Amino acid sequence: NRVRIEDPFWSEYIRLVREVVVPYQWEALNDRVPDAEPSHAVRNFKIAAGMEKGEFYGMVFQDSDVAKWLEAVGYLLDQRPDPELERIADSIIDIIDEAQQADGYLNTYFTLKEPEGRWTNLAECHELYCAGHMIEAAVAYAKATGKEKILQVACKLADCIGEAFGPGDDQIHGYDGHQEIELALVKLYRATGNGKYLELSKYFLDERGKAPHFYDEEFKRRGGSTHFPSLRIAKDRAYSQAHLPVRLQKTAEGHAVRVVYMCSGMADVAAETGDAELLQACRDLWSNIVRRRMYVTGAIGSMAQGESFTLDYDLPSDSAYAETCASIGLIFFAHRMLKIEPRSEYADVLERALYNTVIGGMSRDGRHFFYVNPLEVWPEGSAKNKVFEHVKVERQQWFGCACCPPNIARLLASLGSYVYDVKGGTIFAHLYIGGEAVLNVEGEAVTISQHSELPWEGRVRFEIGLERPTTFALALRVPDWSGEPHIFVNGSPVPPEQFASVDGYVYIDRVWLDGDIVHLTLPMEVRRMRGHPLIRETIGKVAIQRGPIVYCAEEADNGPNLHQLVLDPIASDGNGDPDDAGAKFQPDLLGGVLTIALPAYRIDDGGWEQSLYRPGGNVRLEPSTIRFIPYFAWANRGAGEMKVWVSE
Amino acid sequence: NRVRIEDPFWSEYIRLVREVVVPYQWEALNDRVPDAEPSHAVRNFKIAAGMEKGEFYGMVFQDSDVAKWLEAVGYLLDQRPDPELERIADSIIDIIDEAQQADGYLNTYFTLKEPEGRWTNLAECHELYCAGHMIEAAVAYAKATGKEKILQVACKLADCIGEAFGPGDDQIHGYDGHQEIELALVKLYRATGNGKYLELSKYFLDERGKAPHFYDEEFKRRGGSTHFPSLRIAKDRAYSQAHLPVRLQKTAEGHAVRVVYMCSGMADVAAETGDAELLQACRDLWSNIVRRRMYVTGAIGSMAQGESFTLDYDLPSDSAYAETCASIGLIFFAHRMLKIEPRSEYADVLERALYNTVIGGMSRDGRHFFYVNPLEVWPEGSAKNKVFEHVKVERQQWFGCACCPPNIARLLASLGSYVYDVKGGTIFAHLYIGGEAVLNVEGEAVTISQHSELPWEGRVRFEIGLERPTTFALALRVPDWSGEPHIFVNGSPVPPEQFASVDGYVYIDRVWLDGDIVHLTLPMEVRRMRGHPLIRETIGKVAIQRGPIVYCAEEADNGPNLHQLVLDPIASDGNGDPDDAGAKFQPDLLGGVLTIALPAYRIDDGGWEQSLYRPGGNVRLEPSTIRFIPYFAWANRGAGEMKVWVSE
Numbered sequence A, B: 001n002r003v004r005i006e007d008p009f010w011s012e013y014i015r016l017v018r019e020v021v022v023p024y025q026w027e028a029l030n031d032r033v034p035d036a037e038p039s040h041a042v043r044n045f046k047i048a049a050g051m052e053k054g055e056f057y058g059m060v061f062q063d064s065d066v067a068k069w070l071e072a073v074g075y076l077l078d079q080r081p082d083p084e085l086e087r088i089a090d091s092i093i094d095i096i097d098e099a100q101q102a103d104g105y106l107n108t109y110f111t112l113k114e115p116e117g118r119w120t121n122l123a124e125c126h127e128l129y130c131a132g133h134m135i136e137a138a139v140a141y142a143k144a145t146g147k148e149k150i151l152q153v154a155c156k157l158a159d160c161i162g163e164a165f166g167p168g169d170d171q172i173h174g175y176d177g178h179q180e181i182e183l184a185l186v187k188l189y190r191a192t193g194n195g196k197y198l199e200l201s202k203y204f205l206d207e208r209g210k211a212p213h214f215y216d217e218e219f220k221r222r223g224g225s226t227h228f229p230s231l232r233i234a235k236d237r238a239y240s241q242a243h244l245p246v247r248l249q250k251t252a253e254g255h256a257v258r259v260v261y262m263c264s265g266m267a268d269v270a271a272e273t274g275d276a277e278l279l280q281a282c283r284d285l286w287s288n289i290v291r292r293r294m295y296v297t298g299a300i301g302s303m304a305q306g307e308s309f310t311l312d313y314d315l316p317s318d319s320a321y322a323e324t325c326a327s328i329g330l331i332f333f334a335h336r337m338l339k340i341e342p343r344s345e346y347a348d349v350l351e352r353a354l355y356n357t358v359i360g361g362m363s364r365d366g367r368h369f370f371y372v373n374p375l376e377v378w379p380e381g382s383a384k385n386k387v388f389e390h391v392k393v394e395r396q397q398w399f400g401c402a403c404c405p406p407n408i409a410r411l412l413a414s415l416g417s418y419v420y421d422v423k424g425g426t427i428f429a430h431l432y433i434g435g436e437a438v439l440n441v442e443g444e445a446v447t448i449s450q451h452s453e454l455p456w457e458g459r460v461r462f463e464i465g466l467e468r469p470t471t472f473a474l475a476l477r478v479p480d481w482s483g484e485p486h487i488f489v490n491g492s493p494v495p496p497e498q499f500a501s502v503d504g505y506v507y508i509d510r511v512w513l514d515g516d517i518v519h520l521t522l523p524m525e526v527r528r529m530r531g532h533p534l535i536r537e538t539i540g541k542v543a544i545q546r547g548p549i550v551y552c553a554e555e556a557d558n559g560p561n562l563h564q565l566v567l568d569p570i571a572s573d574g575n576g577d578p579d580d581a582g583a584k585f586q587p588d589l590l591g592g593v594l595t596i597a598l599p600a601y602r603i604d605d606g607g608w609e610q611s612l613y614r615p616g617g618n619v620r621l622e623p624s625t626i627r628f629i630p631y632f633a634w635a636n637r638g639a640g641e642m643k644v645w646v647s648e
């Protein structure tokens, strides 16, 4: 199946990745970005390859930045050839190949700094995490180019890992502190057909959280040394989801990115092996995340310390961690669940994370990024109250720990793969993103061209291309934000016998002819979202959403002190939803966004000069308006206040 | 002037201090409290005195715990003799005397651990802070007992300090990181009449924040060593108010306790020297604290990191630091300002801090204490979200850094000194606390017996005792929580020519006769306090206050999820304030408190099983009641939610 995106909204993002992010990232990896913290990532490989002299520099997981870049390049080349980019990629592949040790081991930190320390501190040192990213890159690059060199590096590395780890007496019975190898090994299994990679992935998953505890044992073996002495990584087992065997974990605990990477690996293994217990564990964790611990923007991770989940319904807007990578990982997890069991809930969450947190993580110039994605900021407060020390109120150029920007790049570069799935005789349309897809439906090539007006309007048009009349079902997702959809095939309603609605998808099952046209309209209106009443943060407040887009109010449009704005409650006259009247597409604003203006009141702060508290009286309100922009577009007009949840 | 408290509300607290806190503290200082962190404070003095072998243990300011205990003992002995307590105090005084070095230096940390390090790290090491507490103890103990031994220790110590610090070429041009010596030296000046102590106090104040910066210079001199390597104390000048000369500081910055101790010293020096500029600086800082940076409970310090002020109107309820000591220091500052210029505002804040944060800091058994006094807690959230790591939801037995409990003890033991002031021919009644006072009004002994029904009712009765008819003004404070007061002298209204109202005090100026009776009624009703609209935390919420008492809702009375309760807005029918109908004194609850019950709604959380967010609709409300107890009595019935600011 091949999907090429051609979409008024998304093509620009993919262009940015191709023309700005990936080239910029290459410069950053090579320490050629002025004023940015040095990466040293490419130099580490060159030094390990014996091509340069020097010392390792950077985080213990610095290698993964190169791998994520290479993976993104693979996806870009899969879309269309780019000889210059491929030449650059081949050159770094040659270096990586040289840096790999004779036995397949590949990690520049350990090779250069602690050659004796290999596999001695899995809890903290990300060796298998870096390996996983290299494997993902290799699979993507080999698929795009047909070149096997990096895939051979990956297989040698995986084989080296498979020798070191496993149930044997001479093997280490352990697993990495940061999950990633698990999902990567399943990709390698799919690319090579070699079942031992799948088995190794399952081994890592099932070893996790066993007693006696691996972290304690390796800690003892290495004489109690720690890599991050200020953290308690090896002792705080829940931080890396090693507090319980994965099959027994019912709540998402600890570092958010690790949780969703782990869940992705679990779903992969469950999909390949049919392991029902593992699948149920995935469902349980999914349910805990999306029903208890996810922000309305699709962000996850309520706490900066440990970049972590906290507890059910604890979703503070201002001190949120809400890492971009965590939402990307949630998309990985959702995508895998969707392939296993097509339920619209998975795609709804995927879409929510994608249209809000993920693209909010990048500026419109492709050169500035958010790591942390709060739902409310007060710049003066963030500057002075250390509870908000992790919050930036403007996107930053690059980061010393640069996990998020390359993660955005590899996701956007592979966005096409999220649009459709084929399962048996059914084509699922999960996302409404325009472009051309060529799909293999039980041996028959089906071409679908999609035109979509999302995210601003709910009109979508599909044109089917076929060699010959073909029977299949086209399953169209009905998003959670949509009213009752209107569907026409070649201008006519779908006859009941061709129509079914299951798990949030509308199935149109018929004999399709070349040139058939499907019109789908998803009614989209301004909605006031309320949080579960157990969420303390959102009580008495609403978040504005229209289609997949969550909105926010910014100081640039509303002046300071956004907390003084109170939305006028909806008139209860039953005359439809008047909120949509305030929706207006503004082509010249922030690259073209639909804005929303709603009637509101502003709490008057006059007459308070001498008092900090005073008794009685009602609050004085002045009629006002709250002007909302899409959350993803915030912080593009200088530092200012921002708020997703507004008082009503 | 002597004041003996005899009051239905306060006598019990003073009994607790005498019978429980001070004896318990003595056990703690001697490491005889099971399960409590060891103090070692007395042992440090014994070792320094050569009476025992061993090593210093504890914080660098551990000596101050002994001094604060001794100061409290002084106040208790001043109220009434207690030979056994005095014997114990004399025994520790003998040890302290032995521990003092020949040149007057007294600090067990430096004597035992770093004898060469004396006066080399003022920014971090609290030497002058400890000295200040010893001086305060000495003045209190000598006044109570007439015994001069500890006062001589204090004078030798102050002389040693006066030799080390000052403008001379051979002296250190510096000041302590933690203010305390300044106010202590003024006490010593008042006790001894020796003007050089006043001068030294002024020197320390005016040296603070000068350029080139003393912290940098001493840092260089000692080769860049730091005592608390994980903190940035010497570099973060605002932390200890050394960012600007004190006369130029307009906002309260940094560590809250230090700010108010500094301000107390400034006010003392201004009072003694008539320094108008210094007094104005006190007024500016006062105004910034009470009009911009104080909680409705009289707590200060919005942030755990640095135990600090943050910025104007940043007053989070749940992550507040709000240290008990900081409110005690605010009382010290208020008391000094009140003596300089009797304006009810100072006493209002003093009373607010006293009746809410300070007594809230201690359990009703006198054995458990709060260091941090949040205005809202969610125990499960505090346990899991590290933003609240500093918050305890139940009072703790003792603390490794035990600043707060002895500070509560010394304040309550000296509470009588806060009730009245005499200024010229006027007696000011600042606080309505029952008891007997003998006051010297221009050479004439005036006895006042006060009977007060505060804090539950506003009825106060004064009986005047005189040798002969005497002319003076009795100035009665009209608290900020009071309606129009009713005043009767011997059953009749005060004739206009004897009556004046100035700066929040009602002056009754007449020829008083022995046995004259004044009845004062301060109308007290349930008030809904609102925060300034620039306070983000309090928008849309009210705090309940009645008289000086701020209320809170607890889980014990209201069930969990206090955030789901919304107070019914006040009926606007103008028929008086119906809220007082919900007020009821409950003699058997929490030692006897007046509780308040107000009509409210509870947000229904039914029907939300499957969603974390959902659109539209209004919130379903069920009629309910919010039951409030005094804030000071919270957390005496097990761990549970608590909330001062409730939605309206």
Ligand SMILES: [Zn+2]
Pocket: A323, A324, A325, A326, A371, A402, A403, A404, A405, A407
């Ligand atoms: Zn990241």
Ligand SMILES: [Zn+2]
Pocket: B323, B324, B325, B326, B371, B402, B403, B404, B405, B407
């Ligand atoms: Zn304290």
